[in-house]
Amino acid sequence: MHAKQATHTMLAMHGVSKSFLGVRVLHGVSLDLAAGEVHALVGENGAGKSTLMKVLAGEHVPDEGTITLDGRSHHFSHPAQAQAAGIGIIHQEFALLEHRTVAENVFLGREPTRYGLVDRRAMEARTTQLLTELGELDITPRTYVRDLSVARQQTVEIVKALASDVRVLVMDEPTAPLADHEAGLLHALVRRLAARGLGILYISHRLREVFELSQRVTVLKDGRHVTTVRTRDTSTDAIVRAMVGRELSAYYPPRARPEEVGETRLTVRGGGNTRLRGIDLTLRAGEVTGIAGLQGSGRTSLARALFGAAPFTTGTMTVGGPPLRPGTPRRAIRAGIALVTEDRKAEGLALRQSVRDNALLVTRAVPDRERPPAARELTALLERVRLHARGEDQEARYLSGGNQQKVVIAKWLAARPRVLLFDEPTRGVDVGAKAAIHTLVRDLAKEGLAVLIVSSELPELIGMSDRILVMAEGRIAGELPAGASEEDVMRLATASSDGPEPPPSTDPPSRSDPPPPSAQAPHEGTAPTAQEGAE
Amino acid sequence: MTGTALAPKADRAPAKTRAPRGRSRLADPAVGVWLAAAAVTGIGWIVVAARGGDFLTLTNVVGILQNSVALGLVAVGQTAVILTGSLDLSVAYLISLGTLVAATTMEDGSVVTGVLAVLALSAAVGLANGLIVTGLKVNAFIATLGTAFILRGWIEENYTGPAGKVPASFQHLGYDRMGPIPVSLFLLLAVAAALWVVTRRTRFGHHLYATGGDEHAARLSGVRTRRTVIAAHVLCSLCVGAAALFLASRLGAGAPWAGTEARYDLESIAAVVLGGTVLAGGRGGVAGTLGGVLVLAVLDSVFNQLGVDPFFKNVVRGVVIIAAVALYARRGARRPA
Numbered sequence: 022m023h024a025k026q027a028t029h030t031m032l033a034m035h036g037v038s039k040s041f042l043g044v045r046v047l048h049g050v051s052l053d054l055a056a057g058e059v060h061a062l063v064g065e066n067g068a069g070k071s072t073l074m075k076v077l078a079g080e081h082v083p084d085e086g087t088i089t090l091d092g093r094s095h096h097f098s099h100p101a102q103a104q105a106a107g108i109g110i111i112h113q114e115f116a117l118l119e120h121r122t123v124a125e126n127v128f129l130g131r132e133p134t135r136y137g138l139v140d141r142r143a144m145e146a147r148t149t150q151l152l153t154e155l156g157e158l159d160i161t162p163r164t165y166v167r168d169l170s171v172a173r174q175q176t177v178e179i180v181k182a183l184a185s186d187v188r189v190l191v192m193d194e195p196t197a198p199l200a201d202h203e204a205g206l207l208h209a210l211v212r213r214l215a216a217r218g219l220g221i222l223y224i225s226h227r228l229r230e231v232f233e234l235s236q237r238v239t240v241l242k243d244g245r246h247v248t249t250v251r252t253r254d255t256s257t258d259a260i261v262r263a264m265v266g267r268e269l270s271a272y273y274p275p276r277a278r279p280e281e282v283g284e285t286r287l288t289v290r291g292g293g294n295t296r297l298r299g300i301d302l303t304l305r306a307g308e309v310t311g312i313a314g315l316q317g318s319g320r321t322s323l324a325r326a327l328f329g330a331a332p333f334t335t336g337t338m339t340v341g342g343p344p345l346r347p348g349t350p351r352r353a354i355r356a357g358i359a360l361v362t363e364d365r366k367a368e369g370l371a372l373r374q375s376v377r378d379n380a381l382l383v384t385r386a387v388p389d390r391e392r393p394p395a396a397r398e399l400t401a402l403l404e405r406v407r408l409h410a411r412g413e414d415q416e417a418r419y420l421s422g423g424n425q426q427k428v429v430i431a432k433w434l435a436a437r438p439r440v441l442l443f444d445e446p447t448r449g450v451d452v453g454a455k456a457a458i459h460t461l462v463r464d465l466a467k468e469g470l471a472v473l474i475v476s477s478e479l480p481e482l483i484g485m486s487d488r489i490l491v492m493a494e495g496r497i498a499g500e501l502p503a504g505a506s507e508e509d510v511m512r513l514a515t516a517s518s519d520g521p522e523p524p525p526s527t528d529p530p531s532r533s534d535p536p537p538p539s540a541q542a543p544h545e546g547t548a549p550t551a552q553e554g555a556e
Numbered sequence: 557m558t559g560t561a562l563a564p565k566a567d568r569a570p571a572k573t574r575a576p577r578g579r580s581r582l583a584d585p586a587v588g589v590w591l592a593a594a595a596v597t598g599i600g601w602i603v604v605a606a607r608g609g610d611f612l613t614l615t616n617v618v619g620i621l622q623n624s625v626a627l628g629l630v631a632v633g634q635t636a637v638i639l640t641g642s643l644d645l646s647v648a649y650l651i652s653l654g655t656l657v658a659a660t661t662m663e664d665g666s667v668v669t670g671v672l673a674v675l676a677l678s679a680a681v682g683l684a685n686g687l688i689v690t691g692l693k694v695n696a697f698i699a700t701l702g703t704a705f706i707l708r709g710w711i712e713e714n715y716t717g718p719a720g721k722v723p724a725s726f727q728h729l730g731y732d733r734m735g736p737i738p739v740s741l742f743l744l745l746a747v748a749a750a751l752w753v754v755t756r757r758t759r760f761g762h763h764l765y766a767t768g769g770d771e772h773a774a775r776l777s778g779v780r781t782r783r784t785v786i787a788a789h790v791l792c793s794l795c796v797g798a799a800a801l802f803l804a805s806r807l808g809a810g811a812p813w814a815g816t817e818a819r820y821d822l823e824s825i826a827a828v829v830l831g832g833t834v835l836a837g838g839r840g841g842v843a844g845t846l847g848g849v850l851v852l853a854v855l856d857s858v859f860n861q862l863g864v865d866p867f868f869k870n871v872v873r874g875v876v877i878i879a880a881v882a883l884y885a886r887r888g889a890r891r892p893a
Binding site: 100101104115116117118119120121125129130131132134137138139141181 | 758769
């Protein structure tokens with residue numbers, strides 16, 4: 022398919038290391054790229070792919086290591102320098118101005134001028150030329166970016182990179198926000214770019230497209246280079262093994278025995294919204310259900326939908342009673358649902374308030390009229406979650422990550438939930454506190470709560486869950502029993518969208534899709550300390 | 557390969573292609589606000605005519621335009637700052653101080669030194685605002701409120717009342733007419749045209765929009781966002797200086813209340829927002845702002861002719877501003893559909 026076989030090394034990164042706040046997220050990683058090559062970069066969440074690419078793009082300055090482009094060594098300390106050297110990066114979140122035209126975006130920062138004024142005509146002509154070269158005849162330079170589909174916005178990003186004469190184009194999960202047929206078009210575009218002699222570094226979780234597009238694959242794991250192989254000499258299984266190969270060493274509390282699993286607490290039938298489709302889900306008392314999936318697969322969206330923060334717009338949801346109208350977190354709390362969010366600092370805690378105020382946040386906001394919370398209960402509750410704090414008056418921001426998380430859990434337990442949802446329960450939590458949280462979660466399940474855990478740490482998810490639902494592209498791709506292997510999970514999670522699809526969603530067809538999910542998609546690598554430093 | 561119990565692939569219609577919609581020009585606030593100005597004029601004419609008056613007389617129209625000059629100059633400058641996502645609350649006190657500096661300097665020296673002194677003062681205040689906002693990273697609201705307090709303190713310490721005297725030669729700016737049209741209107745039009753060219757046609761203007769639209773994206777594209785914000789503040793203050801010169805010429809002296817009595821700070825922001833410029837920055841422009849100024853001026857004139865009480869007048873102004881912004885917000889929200 023590809024036009025040129027790798028001829029000579031154009032870009033070489035050698036021995037790149039990077040630490041954030043003392044946590045090493047890249048350990049001497051090396052990578053090279055030839056002109057005309059599509060080089061895929063794969064690895065689990067937190068493997069360091071995005072960090073490595075941000076080093077290349079000048080967004081992070083490496084602690085060690087060298088970058089050589091066309092024989093010249095570079096030290097980038099600002100994105101503009103990397104850009105000038107010929108490195109373009111297409112982020113998962115587009116850096117486009119919605120309310121400006123395509124041409125204005127493409128030439129932002131380098132507008133051509135004539136007699137001191139911006140030469141709009143030249144700008145638009147050049148944009149048209151670039152778009153024509155790419156065969157993108159449907160985009161006109163005067164269109165406002167906000168009026169373009171996500172796929173076309175991405176094309177504009179690519180054109181923007183091309184306009185500054187890039188040699189190396191980094192694409193960070195470019196197909197994640199795209200629908201199937203759009204992904205196909207993007208693949209064709211990537212091939213055309215490679216044929217023009219660009220070197221392309223292609224980060225993807227979808228192994229199928231990796232095999233379709235790339236000449237070589239590099240696998241990263243825990244910030245280390247695992248292997249680089251020619252794509253045609255390897256197999257999906259080999260790549261998956263290289264991605265996850267690590268031992269399950271941590272201790273997890275014993276799973277639920279069958280007799281401990283009780284009545285159904287929450288049911289969803291055909292749940293869907295802009296990010297989710299055809300969700301069927303049952304949560305039972307005493308059981309811990311794990312949700313696996315790659316970033317952007319809809320894991321977090323599912324938790325938020327159940328909690329009413331971004332509710333289902335189709336399907337029905339019942340929580341031990343009549344169907345719940347989709348709605349607001351407040352309604353969900355009244356129904357007995359609690360959500361420990363992924364971003365503790367922004368969504369879980371009022372950092373400048375005391376432990377006591379934080380723990381009482383929910384009960385004060387949504388009071389239980391029959392059983393108002395007593396002060397004595399609070400102390401018991403904080404003991405229950407084994408909080409280590411200097412007292413109930415200590416401000417939440419001074420607690421360690423683990424203790425902050427315990428306060429968040431206490432806050433929800435005070436509301437006496439029946440369904441407890443955890444999104445990344447131990448992100449940014451040290452090892453000791455992690456085990457404590459795992460034990461606590463299991464104890465809560467034993468007491469009859471229905472528990473759901475979303476986690477990108479596969480060992481944790483497998484260790485904790487009584488069954489695992491794997492999500493991919495907004496759907497539940499399959500269910501695995503307790504103790505499934507990481508390979509099984511990854512295989513389901515990386516299954517490409519070319520596979521079978523669930524029944525069409527009942528979304529009214531006239532409504533088209535929302536703005537780019539990238540706006541809310543969790544971004545790997547931006548908070549490496551939280552995720553990767555945790556291990 | 558994909559897991560259990562999944563139905564065969566359904567033929568879904570391609571969902572995501574959002575073709576560029578033919579956006580009605582009416583949906584552009586810059587056009588809408590001029591239509592609104594026309595509508596307000598029409599309604600005013602009818603209402604006044606119903607009371608036996610005549611709204612669209614030459615004197616009245618010229619009066620409306622004359623009254624728009626000072627606010628227009630300030631609002632046009634304010635537009636540049638707001639486009640970058642910043643704000644300037646110090647304009648009212650800068651006008652007051654500007655008139656005082658103009659009048660006192662002109663009393664002893666020449667008109668030229670007076671003009672230069674005011675422009676230098678303005679540029680300095682704008683530079684200070686810009687540096688505080690970008691360098692010290694103080695929120696623009698607080699930063700310019702702070703400079704407003706400082707200017708106020710300076711004025712109250714040094715001037716107890718009207719001061720200085722503007723020579724008759726400089727009063728031509730405030731009172732002369734070419735035919736029926738006041739000379740000062742040309743000043744406004746010239747400044748507005750200059751700013752229109754700067755925002756729409758220069759690289760700086762493009763960067764103004766980019767910085768306000770998405771500062772991160774702008775910086776990643778190589779835009780020097782700090783400089784852009786600082787320059788916008790200087791530009792704004794220079795426009796304010798022009799307004800101060802005009803008012804000094806009208807008043808014949810400097811006055812500590814010249815800028816504050818008419819509340820040019822909040823009034824100018826109201827005009828900008830009414831003209832469709834988004835307070836968060838990145839969208840809007842000078843043309844809309846002029847429309848906003850005109851709407852406010854026409855409303856004023858109608859109320860004056862009808863002799864309504866100030867309470868009712870302010871209620872209507874408030875309602876108009878809120879309604880306009882609510883309308884723009886609805887449009888913005890409906891956009892991705």
